[in-house]
Amino acid sequence: MTKTVVLVVEDEALIRMCAVELIEHAGHTVYEAAHSDDAIRQLEAHLEIAVVFSDIDMPGGSMDGLKLIHAVRNRWPPTILILASGRVSPSVADMPSQTIFLRKPYSEDTLLKAIAA
Numbered sequence: 001m002t003k004t005v006v007l008v009v010e011d012e013a014l015i016r017m018c019a020v021e022l023i024e025h026a027g028h029t030v031y032e033a034a035h036s037d038d039a040i041r042q043l044e045a046h047l048e049i050a051v052v053f054s055d056i057d058m059p060g061g062s063m064d065g066l067k068l069i070h071a072v073r074n075r076w077p078p079t080i081l082i083l084a085s086g087r088v089s090p091s092v093a094d095m096p097s098q099t100i101f102l103r104k105p106y107s108e109d110t111l112l113k114a115i116a117a
Contacts, residue, residue: 004115005029005046009039009054009068019053019111026112035061036068043076050078051115056085070096082114 006028010016013034020030031046033039035058043049052072056065063071069081073096081096086104095101100114 003028004050005031005048006051006053006115007031007033007039007042007046007049009033009036009052009058009065011035011055011058011060015055022108022111023053023115026115028115035059036063036065036071037061039068040071043072049076051080051082053082053084053111053115056083056088056090066090066094069099073097073099080115080117082111 006023008016008019008030010019011034016032020032023030031042031049033042054065054068058065065083069083072079072081081099082102083095083099084102084104084106102110102114
């Protein structure tokens with residue numbers, strides 16, 4: 001299996017911790033961020049990040065998850081984008097092309113398959 005570098009962006013510490021643990025256990029390298037501003041700093045510091053897995057609803061940063069993934073697509077075009085929410089289901093037109101959307105609660109298998117894609 002190829003080791004992928006993943007950035008998990010989630011404001012809920014427990015959910016973030018569980019996602020990080022799951023992804024690391026699958027053999028990937030993981031960075032984490034609590035909001036969009038942290039995420040941008042991580043992306044600027046770690047150019048090897050290949051996947052951004054972000055929640056949509058995130059207080060504390062200058063952008064929500066949807067705006068964040070648009071910013072990521074513009075600045076780091078080859079990045080794989082995975083967006084998750086239990087409250088909002090964005091339309092395909094609202095997301096950058098080739099964004100994977102996961103409805104919370106998502107299964108561990110579904111998340112790992114999205115990262116492998």
